Amino acid sequence: MREIDSDFTALPLRALADAALSRARELGAEHVDFRLERIRHQTLRLSDGNLETAIDADSTGFAVRVILAGTWGFASGIDLTTDAAARVAEQAVEVAKVAAAINRERIELAAEPAHGDRVWISSYEVDPFDVAVRDKTALLGDWSARLLGDDRVAHVDASLLQVKENKFYADTAGTVTTQQRVRLHPVLTAVGIRDGAFDTMRTLAPPAGRGYEYLTGAAWDWDDELARIPELLAEKLTAPSVEAGTYDLVVDPSNLWLTIHESIGHATELDRALGYEAAYAGTSFATPDKLGSLQYGSKVMNITGDRTAEHGLATIGYDDEGVETQAWDIVRDGLFVGYQLDRRIARLTGAERSNGCAFADSPSSMPLQRMANVSLRPAPQGPSTEELISGVDRGLYVVGDKSWSIDMQRYNFQFTGQRFYKIENGRLAGQVRDAAYQATTTDFWNSMEAVGGPQTYVLGGAFNCGKGQPGQVAPVSHGTPSALFRGVNILNAVKEAGK
Amino acid sequence: MTTPQETVERALALSRADGCVVIAEESSGTNLRWAGNTLTTNGVTRSRRLTVIAIKNKAEGVSTGVTSRTGVTEDQVEDLVRAAERAAADNAPAEDATSLIEAAEAGPSGRWEEPPAETSIGVFEGFAPSLGEAFAAADANARLLYGFAEHTMNTTFLGTSAGLRLRSDQPTGKVELNAKSGDRSRSAWTGVGTRDFRDVDVTALAGDLARRLEWGRRRIDLPAGRYETLLPPSAVADLMVYLYWSAGARDAHDGRTVFSRPGGGTKVGESLTGTPVRLYSDPAAPGLECTPFGVAHASSRDSSVFDNGVALRPVDWISEGRLSALLQTRHSSRLTGLPFTPGVDNLLMEVPGSTATLDEMIAGTRRGLLLTCLWYIREVDPQSLLLTGLTRDGVYLVEDGEVVGEVNNFRFNESPVGVLSRIAEAGATRRTLAREWSDYFTRTAMPPLRIADFNMSTVSKAS
Numbered sequence: 001m002r003e004i005d006s007d008f009t010a011l012p013l014r015a016l017a018d019a020a021l022s023r024a025r026e027l028g029a030e031h032v033d034f035r036l037e038r039i040r041h042q043t044l045r046l047s048d049g050n051l052e053t054a055i056d057a058d059s060t061g062f063a064v065r066v067i068l069a070g071t072w073g074f075a076s077g078i079d080l081t082t083d084a085a086a087r088v089a090e091q092a093v094e095v096a097k098v099a100a101a102i103n104r105e106r107i108e109l110a111a112e113p114a115h116g117d118r119v120w121i122s123s124y125e126v127d128p129f130d131v132a133v134r135d136k137t138a139l140l141g142d143w144s145a146r147l148l149g150d151d152r153v154a155h156v157d158a159s160l161l162q163v164k165e166n167k168f169y170a171d172t173a174g175t176v177t178t179q180q181r182v183r184l185h186p187v188l189t190a191v192g193i194r195d196g197a198f199d200t201m202r203t204l205a206p207p208a209g210r211g212y213e214y215l216t217g218a219a220w221d222w223d224d225e226l227a228r229i230p231e232l233l234a235e236k237l238t239a240p241s242v243e244a245g246t247y248d249l250v251v252d253p254s255n256l257w258l259t260i261h262e263s264i265g266h267a268t269e270l271d272r273a274l275g276y277e278a279a280y281a282g283t284s285f286a287t288p289d290k291l292g293s294l295q296y297g298s299k300v301m302n303i304t305g306d307r308t309a310e311h312g313l314a315t316i317g318y319d320d321e322g323v324e325t326q327a328w329d330i331v332r333d334g335l336f337v338g339y340q341l342d343r344r345i346a347r348l349t350g351a352e353r354s355n356g357c358a359f360a361d362s363p364s365s366m367p368l369q370r371m372a373n374v375s376l377r378p379a380p381q382g383p384s385t386e387e388l389i390s391g392v393d394r395g396l397y398v399v400g401d402k403s404w405s406i407d408m409q410r411y412n413f414q415f416t417g418q419r420f421y422k423i424e425n426g427r428l429a430g431q432v433r434d435a436a437y438q439a440t441t442t443d444f445w446n447s448m449e450a451v452g453g454p455q456t457y458v459l460g461g462a463f464n465c466g467k468g469q470p471g472q473v474a475p476v477s478h479g480t481p482s483a484l485f486r487g488v489n490i491l492n493a494v495k496e497a498g499k
Numbered sequence: 500m501t502t503p504q505e506t507v508e509r510a511l512a513l514s515r516a517d518g519c520v521v522i523a524e525e526s527s528g529t530n531l532r533w534a535g536n537t538l539t540t541n542g543v544t545r546s547r548r549l550t551v552i553a554i555k556n557k558a559e560g561v562s563t564g565v566t567s568r569t570g571v572t573e574d575q576v577e578d579l580v581r582a583a584e585r586a587a588a589d590n591a592p593a594e595d596a597t598s599l600i601e602a603a604e605a606g607p608s609g610r611w612e613e614p615p616a617e618t619s620i621g622v623f624e625g626f627a628p629s630l631g632e633a634f635a636a637a638d639a640n641a642r643l644l645y646g647f648a649e650h651t652m653n654t655t656f657l658g659t660s661a662g663l664r665l666r667s668d669q670p671t672g673k674v675e676l677n678a679k680s681g682d683r684s685r686s687a688w689t690g691v692g693t694r695d696f697r698d699v700d701v702t703a704l705a706g707d708l709a710r711r712l713e714w715g716r717r718r719i720d721l722p723a724g725r726y727e728t729l730l731p732p733s734a735v736a737d738l739m740v741y742l743y744w745s746a747g748a749r750d751a752h753d754g755r756t757v758f759s760r761p762g763g764g765t766k767v768g769e770s771l772t773g774t775p776v777r778l779y780s781d782p783a784a785p786g787l788e789c790t791p792f793g794v795a796h797a798s799s800r801d802s803s804v805f806d807n808g809v810a811l812r813p814v815d816w817i818s819e820g821r822l823s824a825l826l827q828t829r830h831s832s833r834l835t836g837l838p839f840t841p842g843v844d845n846l847l848m849e850v851p852g853s854t855a856t857l858d859e860m861i862a863g864t865r866r867g868l869l870l871t872c873l874w875y876i877r878e879v880d881p882q883s884l885l886l887t888g889l890t891r892d893g894v895y896l897v898e899d900g901e902v903v904g905e906v907n908n909f910r911f912n913e914s915p916v917g918v919l920s921r922i923a924e925a926g927a928t929r930r931t932l933a934r935e936w937s938d939y940f941t942r943t944a945m946p947p948l949r950i951a952d953f954n955m956s957t958v959s960k961a962s
Contacts, residue, residue: 043797045799047594047800050591050592050594051562051590051591051592051593051594052593052594052595052798052799052800053797053798053799054563054564054565054586054590054797055565055566055567055796055797056565056566056567056582056586057550057566057567057568057796058567058568058569059546059568059569060568060569060570061546061569061570071538072538072539072540072541073541074540074541074542074543075542075543075544076542076543076544076545077545078545078546078547078569078570079570080570091543094620095541095542095543095620098541098620098623098627099531099538099541101627101628101631102531102533102537102538102627102630102631102634103537103538104536104537104538104634105535105537132589133586133589133590134589134590134591137590137591141591154753154754155753155755191753191754191755193754193755196761196762197882198754198755198759198881198882199882275534275535275643275645275683276534276539277534278534278645278677278679278683278686279534279645279646279647279675279676279677279688280647280675282874282961283683285960285961364544364545364546366540366542368540403877403878403879403887404877405875405876405877405887405888405889405910406875407874407875407889407891407908407910407959407960407961408874408875408889408891408961409960409961409962410961411959411960411961412889412908412910412957412958412959412960412961414879414887414910414912414956414957416879434880436879436887438910438956438957440960466938469530469532469647469649469675469938470528470530470649470938471938489957491912491956493879493880493883493885493912494880494883496879496885496887496912496954496956497880497883497885497912497913497914497917498917498952498954499883
């Protein structure tokens with residue numbers, strides 16, 4: 001059984017926590033939490049097989065968050081001594097005092113049981129940080145060479161992002177957690193140039209909460225995908241430009257995860273719906289008065305939130321407020337029934353308990369309500385992707401994510417993809433270029449006629465979901481089957497550019 | 500405690516590599532965030548990062564290894580140096596390998612010996628009470644204020660085995676203020692960049708927003724379509740910053756961007772617009788001063804660790820409407836045969852002879868849209884640099900020189916290159932804050948622009 005890295009547990013975790021918690025309590029704080037993190041990043045990038053970027057970057061530090069007289073105070077530090085921890089606790093109290101003058105809303109937290117001393121480690125086999133860089137770059141180099149060996153490929157970008165997070169958390173209620181998780185994202189992009197035009201084709205392998213075994217065959221067939229890319233790219237470069245208009249869409253999980261992320265994941269964050277992100281990330285059309293009454297989508301739409309799915313990027317044992325993570329319904333049979341919560345937002349709205357969505361992206365960041373793994377459930381006996389396609393007379397099959405944009409209340413979105421295939425009379429009829437699909441969220445999800453079965457289900461996701469000020473990034477996964485949508489607006493990007 | 504300068508010297512002294520670059524950075528920051536006329540979060544942060552770049556000459560070429568950590572103590576410096584050296588020994592040759600920058604090519608050394616600069620919550624001493632007054636005024640007028648204020652101070656100490664010792668203090672600040680009507684049906688936004696918050700006038704910012712909320716009392720629904728559109732400086736900044744980020748010489752040379760010449764090479768020298776636009780960077784631009792030497796923690800398409808310390812000079816990216824330079828490393832400069840023009844952390848645009856204010860441009864409008872800012876901007880098609888995004892926090896209809904009401908929001912699909920080619924009028928350049936990209940890029944000065952046929956592709960229901 002895997003254990004937390006010994007060089008992390010060897011840090012003076014408990015001594016610093018004790019110093020910070022006790023000092024803040026002495027100064028009158030009614031709630032104190034302490035978080036010490038070490039986050040390891042390694043980024044490798046190859047350009048046409050040549051090593052372009054190789055950097056190891058570690059961040060270690062700690063943060064103290066207090067509630068003093070109903071006002072937040074937050075401070076972070078980097079010197080791992082008990083004196084420094086006590087000083088940072090004093091700073092957090094000082095910040096709360098300064099902030100009290102402009103705080104008009106008493107901060108209270110939803111209750112959470114004290115969990116005692118807990119340890120949690122994510123599910124992976126090989127720690128990518130135990131693998132020699134030369135082995136990783138050799139693998140990326142080999143993959144690049146396979147693509148560059150095809151005349152139809154002009155350039156290849158290859159990258160591998162790897163992260164290992166260690167989090168230690170302690171609060172005045174008595175929860176102490178020590179956690180470790182690993183994630184990585186390998187990507188290869190082939191560039192083709194023909195007759196003065198260029199385009200790209202990217203691997204679809206999603207980022208995953210897995211170890212290095214992900215690159216050596218576990219859960220993804222790299223050989224197959226790499227072998228197909230040159231032909232897919234060449235076909236795209238010579239494909240006809242799409243005719244703008246209304247089409248039925250079969251959307252592959254490699255594309256639909258991002259639509260779920262933008263139009264459901266962010267829209268059902270309760271802090272957004274209440275206006276706490278109004279000046280930045282925005283708000284949400286899914287306001288609390290619509291909970292239990294809004295028909296978010298068709299009857300086949302069932303959305304869950306969870307921070308527990310194996311290999312999920314948002315998966316962890318306990319969140320950054322000491323809440324044990326959970327799974328819950330957000331949309332049931334098309335009806336909007338649940339939000340994502342942290343302790344403060346849960347309390348504000350009378351919910352009994354947070355569902356564990358607090359996350360800070362670094363030791364110097366204050367936890368925010370961040371996205372759980374928000375996923376579309378497959379139909380238990382549902383169709384294959386081919387069966388979904390067979391039900392379309394005139395449509396498009398969308399594969400792979402590319403460009404995305406949605407408005408500040410999560411109504412109007414526009415997405416492109418790695419490839420769009422024409423569907424004619426239930427069969428694929430070659431790629432088309434320049435397509436983007438655009439819709440209003442509830443129109444789109446109510447136009448979903450069918451979802452695929454478990455055999456089509458894929459856990460997609462991203463490393464870099466942005467939110468908050470100061471800006472923070474969070475990793476998050478979204479599982480989804482393929483799905484069929486009727487009557488979606490398709491734009492032609494070239495015509496949009498006025499060409 | 501060891502100073503950053505001593506840490507740099509110690510790391511360089513410990514180095515056994517054929518070349519070494521050490522970057523020690525001390526950062527402090529403080530922020531306030533508010534929503535619905537009350538504070539929501541706040542904080543003070545401090546960070547110390549040490550980056551060691553080891554360079555190793557090997558038979559097959561020159562390799563580099565980069566290791567970067569926060570909170571490095573004196574007894575951990577050697578660990579970091581050795582880790583970088585092991586990585587350099589392990590890594591394949593670097594394509595961008597060249598000599599390190601020598602003193603003659605380097606930027607100004609700054610006050611190397613002095614302690615790092617820092618900021619604290621005290622930077623808001625004058626700002627916070629003004630904000631409190633703005634909350635009270637908003638309460639009294641059934642308005643809600645949302646927003647964020649942040650100040651950071653980054654001090655960079657750069658030392659190299661070629662003898663460079665350079666230091667830079669970079670203050671960065673911004674305020675974003677968003678006002679909504681009590682029912683949240685109307686919204687307006689403004690933002691400013693600042694070095695020290697002494698020039699931030701909260702009362703004036705809130706007053707401008709109150710005026711815009713009043714404009715929104717009359718609601719006008721317009722369909723999607725192409726409209727004559729007045730882009731305020733913030734919206735111009737968001738479009739031009741994206742254009743700047745897309746102006747890498749290497750990618751253009753490889754045939755992968757809007758600045759690639761079909762058939763090979765780049766479009767440097769070609770006309771982008773009939774308007775004599777100047778788009779440029781200058782590390783000494785008044786009020787927008789930025790680090791005057793290159794700092795690269797790792798090599799990438801548009802930066803090279805071998806260029807660390809190079810002097811950054813004023814550079815025109817677009818001059819007289821022609822593309823005149825692209826973002827270069829010394830390596831890409833050799834590949835493209837174009838001058839070495841490294842990126843600078845500010846961006847300015849001006850159209851010579853343009854003096855009109857935005858209000859004067861509104862007064863000169865027969866019928867058109869006036870935007871506040873742009874949001875969620877993403878690239879749709881790199882071939883044309885087509886971007887999509889949303890209008891946000893106030894789209895107004897101007898008729899016969901006056902704002903006559905607020906219009907629904909739109910999703911736009913436009914290329915900044917296309918926008919440059921359709922400038923009907925430019926105003927006077929002024930300092931501004933890009934709404935979308937200010938997390939990464941705060942130092943901009945742009946004119947308002949009147950654009951013909953701006954493509955409002957679809958209607959957004961967001962208000």
